[in-house]
Amino acid sequence: MKKKMFVVALGVIGALVATAMPASASSSGISGNLRKGTWVHYGTARTITVGGTNIYVNKTDGPEIGVKWRRCSGGAEGSEVRLQNADPTPRVRIGSNFRASTVFCLSAKSYGSNTTDTWNGNVWWNVN
Amino acid sequence: MRFVCLLVLFVAGCASPDGYPDEVRSLYSTMRWPSDVRPDLEALIKATAPPDGEQGFARQALAVVNTCAWYRSWDAAVTRGDTVSAASALDAITNLVTRYPPEGDKAGREFVRDAAAKAAAGDPAPVRDYVDANCFDTKWA
Numbered sequence: 001m002k003k004k005m006f007v008v009a010l011g012v013i014g015a016l017v018a019t020a021m022p023a024s025a026s027s028s029g030i031s032g033n034l035r036k037g038t039w040v041h042y043g044t045a046r047t048i049t050v051g052g053t054n055i056y057v058n059k060t061d062g063p064e065i066g067v068k069w070r071r072c073s074g075g076a077e078g079s080e081v082r083l084q085n086a087d088p089t090p091r092v093r094i095g096s097n098f099r100a101s102t103v104f105c106l107s108a109k110s111y112g113s114n115t116t117d118t119w120n121g122n123v124w125w126n127v128n
Numbered sequence: 129m130r131f132v133c134l135l136v137l138f139v140a141g142c143a144s145p146d147g148y149p150d151e152v153r154s155l156y157s158t159m160r161w162p163s164d165v166r167p168d169l170e171a172l173i174k175a176t177a178p179p180d181g182e183q184g185f186a187r188q189a190l191a192v193v194n195t196c197a198w199y200r201s202w203d204a205a206v207t208r209g210d211t212v213s214a215a216s217a218l219d220a221i222t223n224l225v226t227r228y229p230p231e232g233d234k235a236g237r238e239f240v241r242d243a244a245a246k247a248a249a250g251d252p253a254p255v256r257d258y259v260d261a262n263c264f265d266t267k268w269a
Binding site: 024026028038039040041043044045046047048049071072073074075076099100101102103105125126 | 172178185189192193196230234235236238257262263266
């Protein structure tokens, strides 16, 4: 009986994960330089290929930071989202309901005590 | 061969000591553009400039805008029945544009390959989606 319940629970969890993360979900690690109080643009372009999906970020190392997405070709960007000093941070949504084929880049700035710093984390896109 | 030479220049970058505007102008001049669709370079520099004008960000901005330019050129040529221009643009869409997304952007690489295949089959939908999503407010020269 316990085994059956365990299998059912695994199935439910699997279904939930499958719902939240479409087959085309994408992710990668981030390592970036930071400046205190000043936005730093990062040069890696990533493409949204599933319309209506979102971008999420977390931080695994580094000071408190602000993060935002921006369109690599200019003209549009998201609002700043703060990631606290305690690591790892929860995964937070920094943009939502993107149009398919949008090419986005990331920017970050530090709220730590050092003039310059670094951070590490992860970015997920094509995610519901 | 010409595509390969241009790509090598593009990947290597052409940084100058005069900051982001010169980086954009220098890299732009090494790239292949359609004769009928070119960006307003000063407007592009203004729209994409990093906060402190530092170099290193021209490549991805120009890659997206160059992709939009070839997509727009191909779509316009097909619409007006200009088979010669359409074939030239399709060649760039297939052999140049597909090399822009970085290795880590697998979804992006698949998208541009799929867009090229669909354009070759006469389907403009992915090409138009890309332009609408990334260049709807780009100023063209």
